[in-house]
Amino acid sequence: MSIISFNTKPFSLLLKSPIITSKSIITERKGFNLYVSKNGHTAYGECSPLPEFGSETLEDAVKSLNNLSIDDSILESHNFIRDLESCLVPFTGSPSLCHAVEQALVNLYAAIHNITYSKIFQVKAKNYIYVNGFIGIADIKETLNKVQGLVNCGVTTIKLKFGRPDFNEELQILEEISGLYGSKVKLRLDINGAWELGTAIKRINQFSGFNIEYIEQPVLSAIELEETAANCSIPIAADESIRSVNEAFNIIKGSFIKVLVLKPMMLGGIINTLRIIEKASTRNIKTIISSSFERSHAYAYAVHCASFIKEDWAHGLGTTDIFIDAYNEKKFEMKSGKIYTDAL
Numbered sequence: 312m313s314i315i316s317f318n319t320k321p322f323s324l325l326l327k328s329p330i331i332t333s334k335s336i337i338t339e340r341k342g343f344n345l346y347v348s349k350n351g352h353t354a355y356g357e358c359s360p361l362p363e364f365g366s367e368t369l370e371d372a373v374k375s376l377n378n379l380s381i382d383d384s385i386l387e388s389h390n391f392i393r394d395l396e397s398c399l400v401p402f403t404g405s406p407s408l409c410h411a412v413e414q415a416l417v418n419l420y421a422a423i424h425n426i427t428y429s430k431i432f433q434v435k436a437k438n439y440i441y442v443n444g445f446i447g448i449a450d451i452k453e454t455l456n457k458v459q460g461l462v463n464c465g466v467t468t469i470k471l472k473f474g475r476p477d478f479n480e481e482l483q484i485l486e487e488i489s490g491l492y493g494s495k496v497k498l499r500l501d502i503n504g505a506w507e508l509g510t511a512i513k514r515i516n517q518f519s520g521f522n523i524e525y526i527e528q529p530v531l532s533a534i535e536l537e538e539t540a541a542n543c544s545i546p547i548a549a550d551e552s553i554r555s556v557n558e559a560f561n562i563i564k565g566s567f568i569k570v571l572v573l574k575p576m577m578l579g580g581i582i583n584t585l586r587i588i589e590k591a592s593t594r595n596i597k598t599i600i601s602s603s604f605e606r607s608h609a610y611a612y613a614v615h616c617a618s619f620i621k622e623d624w625a626h627g628l629g630t631t632d633i634f635i636d637a638y639n640e641k642k643f644e645m646k647s648g649k650i651y652t653d654a655l
Contacts (some may be wrong), residue, residue, distance in 0.1 A: 315381045317415070318346045319373075324606055324634045331448040333474025333505035335363050340604055340634075342369060345411040349386060352422040356415030357609035359576055360407040364503075364603065365554040366577050367405045375405040379412065391420055392432060396582050406554070406579040413580035414612050428615050432585065436618040439651045441625040443468040443499060448475060454484055458496070461629075465647030468497045468524065468625040474505030478514060485521045497524045499627075504531035504551055508538060515543045525570045528552065533562055540567035548572050548599070559587040563594055571596055572627060574603045574613075581616045588620060601627030606634065610643065618652050 321343040330337040342359035360366040367375070381398050388394045395416055402409035417431060429436040444461035446454055446469065454471070461469055473481050488496060500523060506514065511529040518526070525546040530536055533552040540547035548570035553559045554577055562568050571591055575584045588598045600617035602610060610630070617626040628650065631643040643650055 313383050315347055315349075315379075315383045315385075315416075317376070317379055317412075319343045319376065320346065322606065326604075326633050327635055328633075329447070330472075330604060330633070332472050332501070332503045333448065334503045337604060340606065342407070342606075343373075343411075344608060345408075345415045347415045347419050349383060349419060350423055352419060354415050354418035354422055355608060356411035356413065356418070357576075357605060357612070358407045358411035359603065359605045359609055361577065361603050364577065365551055366407045366603075372405055372408040375402060375408050378402070381412075381416070385416070386420055386423055392582060399579065399582070402579065403555070406577055409579035409583075410576050410609065410612075413582060414609070417581070429619075432581065432619065434585065434619040435621070436615070436652065437621075438618070438653055439649045440614060440617045440620075440628070441468070441623055441648055442466075442628045442631075442645060442650055443470045443625040444648075445470050445627070445629040447472045451480060451484055451487070455487055455491075458488055459491075462492060462496060464645070466629070466645075467495065467648055468499065470499040470501055470527075470627060470629070472503070473500045474502045482517065485518065485523075489521050494522050497522055497625075499524050499527060499548075501527040501550070502529040504528050506530055508535045511535075511539050512542045515539070515545055515547075519544055527570075527572055533558070536562075537565050537567050540569070546570055550574075550601070553587070554578070556583050556586055560590055563587075563590050563596060569596060570599060572599045572601045574601050575616050576603045576605055576609055576613070581612065581619075584616055585619065597622075597624065599624065599627050602630045604630060604633065607643070614643070614650055614652060 323341045325339045345356045360369050362368045385394050399409050444466040446457045506529050525548045527548040528550040546569035549562050549568050550572040573584050578584050591598050631645050
């Protein structure tokens, strides 16, 4: 037996256009790939922290690398996922690094044993997923042009970043979209916790006449999120309030949140994400797998995770081509609002 040797390769990728949210402006993504080799196979995992949305910092992830000590006997385990989950416990406070370690070892195990993710995680997988289109905060004209472009490509569910200083602009955008597309386009509004409780309830109730599937994280705290959900007819989704399995389980215990937006990078990988999905299903809570603007390695991992969800709702993975062309950066084609897993 010996300790697995991990190697890192940092990256910094510029976005084609800044992603503007109510919380920040994202212009680049920094992180590192974690490489591991055995028996002539090399595999990787991606660590792309996003501290402003709840992960550790890149510096903290790098420091936590010093705690990596995993015996290579795990790669021959007959209970691989159970044993891997135990090995990942020390990285609970570093979800992006935990994601990288999990992804690297899952990929290596799959290569060594020539088996699929579906068999490794013991979950049935679909060969495609639906995805929503994605539009950051922009002026009214640009937003409507982007909506039209997505609709022309066959997208029927669109996520809009909201939380502008002028709420009337947001009402105008919804009115314009409703007038142009009616019920043909389903909307998801992501506020990123920009509103106070009273403001959130008042504004969300003004949205009741539009074709809105759910409002994502209108307020920051989990307690206020529950109160918002209890006082609004439009379903409320939790995102930033879920940065651990325990936080997700606490929300699931409540009776008002109807949707969980789950980011594998921010939760430590697929193992934790699947635990949350299984628990949520017992309460008929919808689970949406979402990108945290990772590069192609982690994006593909998230798509596989989404393929494990049997329902055909759209996932928050409409970020297939956000980076300026970079060496070895794979592109994923979205066809009529779908991503096919056999193309990964």
